[in-house]
Amino acid sequence: ILNVEQSPQSLHVQEGDSTNFTCSFPSSNFYALHWYRWETAKSPEALFVMTLNGDEKKKGRISATLNTKEGYSYLYIKGSQPEDSATYLCAFAGTASKLTFGTGTRLQVTL
């Protein structure tokens, strides 16, 4: 069973704060690492797919980094807004066919 762990489980920040969370995954047999944003009552929405060690991706105020040698990825949100409130999922692929999802970090941004 692959272990994909995310921390913290939940996070509560104020508008304007910058924040980051961690995804840990097996450091062997790396294929890809995905980040998804999942709002309540909706379905997961892709943020990034990263495949190379040292990859850095950015979309607006959200960015992610990848370290495949030590088995972790960070997701950063700069200047959090209430609309950033969601669960952020990472998913690890050790093969071409299967993603294993973490349990997510639940972010709540208040005014």
Place this chain on the structure above:
Amino acid sequence: DAGVIQSPRHEVTEMGQEVTLRCKPISGHNSLFWYRQTMMRGLELLIYFNNNVPIDDSGMPEDRFSAKMPNASFSTLKIQPSEPRDSAVYFCASSLGQTTYEQYFGPGTRLTVT
């Protein structure tokens, strides 16, 4: 494009009944995934199709579950007979290829088995 389409959105059925969930992937996507989401286990892959062929069904819980993809634009997940522990949200997702491509999720089917 309308995105990934799933039906029904909600299904309530009695234990022992057959349940069929349906999915239409995004046109042009050659990979389709069925996931189940529960409080206990989170989001877990049930089965993955590539070019309509099942590639990895190691996540299918038991023989009561079966999935088909008769053509590039349609897939079904069937549970027969259904049990209360099958109650969950079932998502279908599609992508342009294997795990190096982002996956696009449908709205999900919330299944309740009483």
